Amino acid sequence: NAGVTQTPKFQVLKTGQSMTLQCAQDMNHEYMSWYRQDPGMGLRLIHYSVGAGITDQGEVPNGYNVSRSTTEDFPLRLLSAAPSQTSVYFCASSRATNYEQYFGPGTRLTVT
Amino acid sequence: RKEVEQDPGPFNVPEGATVAFNCTYSNSASQSFFWYRQDCRKEPKLLMSVYSSGNEDGRFTAQLNRASQYISLLIRDSKLSDSATYLCVVNTPQFYFGTGTSLTVIP
Numbered sequence: 001n002a003g004v005t006q007t008p009k010f011q012v013l014k015t016g017q018s019m020t021l022q023c024a025q026d027m028n029h030e031y032m033s034w035y036r037q038d039p040g041m042g043l044r045l046i047h048y049s050v051g052a053g054i055t056d057q058g059e060v061p062n063g064y065n066v067s068r069s070t071t072e073d074f075p076l077r078l079l080s081a082a083p084s085q086t087s088v089y090f091c092a093s094s095r096a097t098n099y100e101q102y103f104g105p106g107t108r109l110t111v112t
Numbered sequence: 113r114k115e116v117e118q119d120p121g122p123f124n125v126p127e128g129a130t131v132a133f134n135c136t137y138s139n140s141a142s143q144s145f146f147w148y149r150q151d152c153r154k155e156p157k158l159l160m161s162v163y164s165s166g167n168e169d170g171r172f173t174a175q176l177n178r179a180s181q182y183i184s185l186l187i188r189d190s191k192l193s194d195s196a197t198y199l200c201v202v203n204t205p206q207f208y209f210g211t212g213t214s215l216t217v218i219p
């Protein structure tokens with residue numbers, strides 16, 4: 001099993017550009033989530049999904065969209081990148097029975 | 113008030129020492145509790161879930177005190193490989209992470 005995979009590993013965007021961060025898991029986990037990690041702030045939940053077709057907002061959802069059309073994939077879309085979205089983004093998945101999350105390796109995003 | 117608060121440290125301890133971390137949470141309806149470790153520039157990895165009765169995994173012991181709303185992690189016989197940042201996580205049911213406690217184990 002590959003576990004949780006994320007692409008790309010690194011990305012530089014200009015202000016106003018849009019892009020999609022990809023996340024996939026092969027563990028048949030119901031729960032998937034996106035976090036951002038900033039220095040001194042810890043990980044903060046952006047969006048999450050408890051199953052295909054169901055998504056909800058986390059603590060910091062503004063400027064991001066998600067969809068969950070399959071159990072395996074949970075892409076995160078940045079609509080119009082801003083310098084404040086410079087961060088490390090982690091995707092995670094877990095069973096809905098225990099919520100023990102497995103994380104992907106992260107995407108380091110810089111917005112100039 | 114933050115949902116989850118941790119002492120950021122750093123904790124610098126000699127090999128073989130016992131070290132304890134505490135974490136407080138603000139929402140009394142919190143449902144699940146976890147400890148993760150994160151190595152520099154890597155993804156967080158689950159260390160252990162925390163159960164109401166307390167639980168142990170080798171050198172690691174986790175405790176939950178619902179009345180006082182805190183969880184703790186005890187590491188016995190510290191190894192160099194334990195050097196990392198330890199994150200406490202609370203599910204309310206949204207997930208909230210603490211900012212982490214840095215541990216360095218010194219030879």
